[in-house]
Amino acid sequence: MKKFFLPALATLLLAACGAGEPPCTDNSPACQARNEMSTSEGEGGICSLATQKRWVHGHLDNVYLWHNEINEVPETNYSTAPDYFKALLVSSKDRFSFSQPQAQFDSFFQEGVEIGYGFNYQGSGGHLYISYIDPDSPADFASIKRGAEILSIDAVPISKMTSKSLTAALQPTSTDQRYLFEIRDRGAEQSRSVTLTSRKVRKFPTQNVNTFSDTYGRTYGYMQFNAHTTRSEVELILNVLKFQKNQVQDVIVDMRYNRGGYLYIAAETAQMLSGPQTQGKVFEKLIYNDKHPEKTAAPSSTVLFPAMTRDQTYVLPQMNLPRVFLLTGPDTCSASEAIINGLTPFMQVILIGDKTCGKPYGFSQANQCGNAYFAIEFQGFNSLGKSDYANGIEPTCYATDDLQHDLGDPKEARLAAALHYAQTGTCGTARARQHSPALTTQNPPYLDQSWRNQRLLK
Structure with missing residues (x-):
């Protein structure tokens, strides 16, 4: 077995930046169609609208978890294949299947790049607030910080803007789009105007990695974990090595804005947060629809806690602690x-924050004519056969997403609640676990980031 050497991480990071999706190689009809239909538009009529729609229906009928409940609608009612795909979905059960331009998706999850301004935002009651900033982005250079409120865009108050115009401004699809934002910084009385131009922004999978001690001398390791992307593998390993070096006694992983990504990254992260007691054990068992018992029975459908990185090059470091703290919220998915x-x-998993999004399902990426389609294909179960969180996972202690403090600040409400629990074993001023209603609300388009809600095979 090869040992883990820090100097080699630079090589691994460079490889992660350029990693591509492996080819589809099995002999199933869906796989053959996937490879055939990835042909560029215009070649032999493969990408005609009618052919795309037939492919969409056939793909869902083959792999969709609820294939026998597809919403049969006239395909002529829809002007694009993605619109037809969406109409066929079983909306009463499925909040997560989606399609997206392939280049946009691959850029984010494989290359760690997104077109935008570098601010991540949330909305409430007609207000928009900054959740966190990507380093070295237009928003960072404009000194925008967590907790700032966006008051208007191009002199139009947020409350007066249509959902369509907000989506266009907040989620640009090309570089060099310029907008004038009026913002009020956290704690400021006066607002200020900032012109931001969209560009390709590097997304940092982890941020604010730190170790610190409380007044009792207990040492903690904190990291903000934003996405299970290809690039995150190296960063997570480095962070755990840092925690080991500093002999932390508790690890706090802030996943409140982590909507998911590659399942192999989740398995590796879980292994590093635990220890020898999990190695080689079942992390997640994937159950496919009744058309594909061979997939459910395949060894690859039993995801184990791995001892090494995906490419079998490096041994994963392990914290080997009896418990872990995870900061969660509706965007933890x-x-x-x-x-x-x-x-x-x-092990003991202590959740601090709010209920998670509720997605025990996953899919594979199917590319066709420039679009990437993600139809829910499987449900994931743990080693005890549990997968009962379609309505979200309740936290151990409820605590607000405190926009008045930076992420990683021990005074920030969720981190403070985690520290209190670590010291006392109680929620303190935070509320204890309670039953919440089912998740049924649908975000408006400008707040919708559902394409990031990933449990993705690669």
Whole structure:
């Protein structure tokens, strides 16, 4: 077995930046169609609208978890294949299947790049607030910080803007789009105007990595974990090595904005947060629809806690602690929930914050004519056969997303609640676990980031 050497991480990072999706190689009809239909538009009529729609229906009928409940609608009612795909979905059960331009998706999850301004935002009651900033981005250079409120865009108050115009401004699809933002910084009385131009922004999978001690001398390791992307593998390993070096006694992983990503990253992260008691054990068992018992029975459908990185090059470091703290919220989704569910049979998992999004499902990427389609294909179960969180996972202690403090600040409400629990074993001023209603609300388009809600096979 090869040992883990820090100097080699630069090579691994460079490889992660350029990693591509492996080819589809099995002999199933869906796989053959996937490879055939990835042909560029215009070649032999393969990408005609009618052919795309037939492919969409056939793909869902083959792999969709609820294939026998597809919403049969006239395909002529829809002007694009993605619109037709959406109409066929079983909306009463499925909040997560989606399609997206392939280049945009690959850029984010494989290359760690997104077109935008570098601010991440949330909305409430007609207001928009900054959640966190990507380093070295237009928003960072404009000194925008967490907790700032966006008051208007191009002199139009947020409350007066249509959902369509907000989506266009906040989620640009090309570089060099310029907008004038009026913002009020956290704690400021006066607003200020900032012109931001969209560009390709590097997304940092982890941020604010730190170790610190409380007044009792207990040492903690904190990291903000934003996405299970290809690039995150190296950063997560480095962070755990830092925690080991500083001999932390508790690890706090802030996943409140982590909507998921690649399942293999979730398995690796869970292994590093645990120890020898999980190695080689079942992390997640994937169950496919009744058309594909061979997939459910395949060894690859039993995801184990790995001892090494995906490419079998480096040994994963392990914290080997009896418990882990995870900061959660409605944007903690899919692969992030897999970490919670997968670790629970083996160690104490303490959740601080709010209920997670509720996605025990996953899919594979199917590319066709420039679009990437993600139809829910499987449900994930832990080693105890549990997967009962379609309505979200309740936290151990409820605590607000405190926009008045920076992420990683021990005074920030969720981190403060985690520290209190670590010291006392109680929620303190935070509320204890309670039953919440089912998740049924649908975000408006400008707040919708559902394409990031991933439990994705690669």
